[in-house]
Amino acid sequence: MAMFKFESVLVTGANRGLGLEFIKQLSASPQLKYIFATCRSPEGDNAKSLRELATKRSNVTIIKLDSSDKQSIENSAVVVKEKLADQGLDLIINNAGIEAPGKLLQVTNEDLIRVYHTNVIGPLNVIQAYHSLITNAGKRKGFAAIINMSSWLGSCAETSCGGMYPYGLSKAAMNRMTRALSYDLIDDNVITVSFHPGWVKTDLGSQQAPLTVEDSIKDTLNFIQSLDKSKNGTFYHANGNIIPW
Numbered sequence: 739m740a741m742f743k744f745e746s747v748l749v750t751g752a753n754r755g756l757g758l759e760f761i762k763q764l765s766a767s768p769q770l771k772y773i774f775a776t777c778r779s780p781e782g783d784n785a786k787s788l789r790e791l792a793t794k795r796s797n798v799t800i801i802k803l804d805s806s807d808k809q810s811i812e813n814s815a816v817v818v819k820e821k822l823a824d825q826g827l828d829l830i831i832n833n834a835g836i837e838a839p840g841k842l843l844q845v846t847n848e849d850l851i852r853v854y855h856t857n858v859i860g861p862l863n864v865i866q867a868y869h870s871l872i873t874n875a876g877k878r879k880g881f882a883a884i885i886n887m888s889s890w891l892g893s894c895a896e897t898s899c900g901g902m903y904p905y906g907l908s909k910a911a912m913n914r915m916t917r918a919l920s921y922d923l924i925d926d927n928v929i930t931v932s933f934h935p936g937w938v939k940t941d942l943g944s945q946q947a948p949l950t951v952e953d954s955i956k957d958t959l960n961f962i963q964s965l966d967k968s969k970n971g972t973f974y975h976a977n978g979n980i981i982p983w
């Protein structure tokens with residue numbers, strides 16, 4: 739089976755949780771020339787571990803990108819374009835995400851909108867801003883990919899609990915976006931996949947979660963290496979199973 743050998747990758751929300759672990763594991767690979775680790779406050783306390791990592795790994799570049807701010811996303815793309823020149827960007831991991839209290843009678847419109855903005859509009863704005871870079875890689879190399887970090891909680895078919903309105907609705911919308919992108923970008927050899935990393939011990943997943951970030955991202959990177967066009971427009975679990983929409 740052919741492996742997806744990407745040389746450049748952009749990760750959003752790369753300063754903690756799954757995003758930081760992506761950068762740790764990816765940057766250990768010498769084949770990877772460009773790792774764009776983006777976060778909303780590169781100088782802030784929350785990005786200290788990422789900054790320390792970047793001083794040790796020459797393939798890591800930290801760039802400011804706030805998922806809820808279109809201008810900041812566009813500004814980040816200018817920096818990436820300068821670095822990559824005409825090479826194109828092989829892989830985008832739309833990882834940044836938030837949740838909010840979600841019980842039926844307590845949920846607020848402000849929280850619904852805030853979570854939708856960060857989890858859906860932000861990732862879509864990333865694809866818009868990086869469209870020329872990702873399609874350039876697809877056209878030149880015959881293959882490029884977008885991973886939308888979704889959640890099992892965004893599956894209409896699998897949902898077996900109430901509540902979680904801001905988060906669950908946003909991930910369902912992200913899944914619909916994955917389907918639309920899978921049609922819009924395939925002619926440029928760019929595939930799009932929604933991905934559930936498992937229930938993972940992070941600030942968002944809580945310490946009750948069964949999986950460590952190390953194991954989840956190891957599985958996720960194995961999955962990414964296995965990507966081919968047959969997986970375009972699908973929704974995968976880190977355990978390798980397809981999740982019904």
Ligand code: NDP
Pocket residue numbers: 750751752753754755756757777778779784803804805806832833834835836856887888889890934935936937938939940941942943944947
């Ligand atoms: P964490 O809460 O640990 O980390 C979230 C990351 O997103 C942080 O880096 C945070 O940065 C960043 N972020 C939040 N808002 C913005 C913004 N406006 N702009 C840029 N970055 C932002 O979450 P996880 O690592 O657990 O989750 C990562 C992704 O995986 C999310 O999309 C989540 O929905 C998904 N996921 C996680 C699961 C789990 O069990 N952990 C299960 C299923 C899906 P900052 O420090 O600035 O807040």
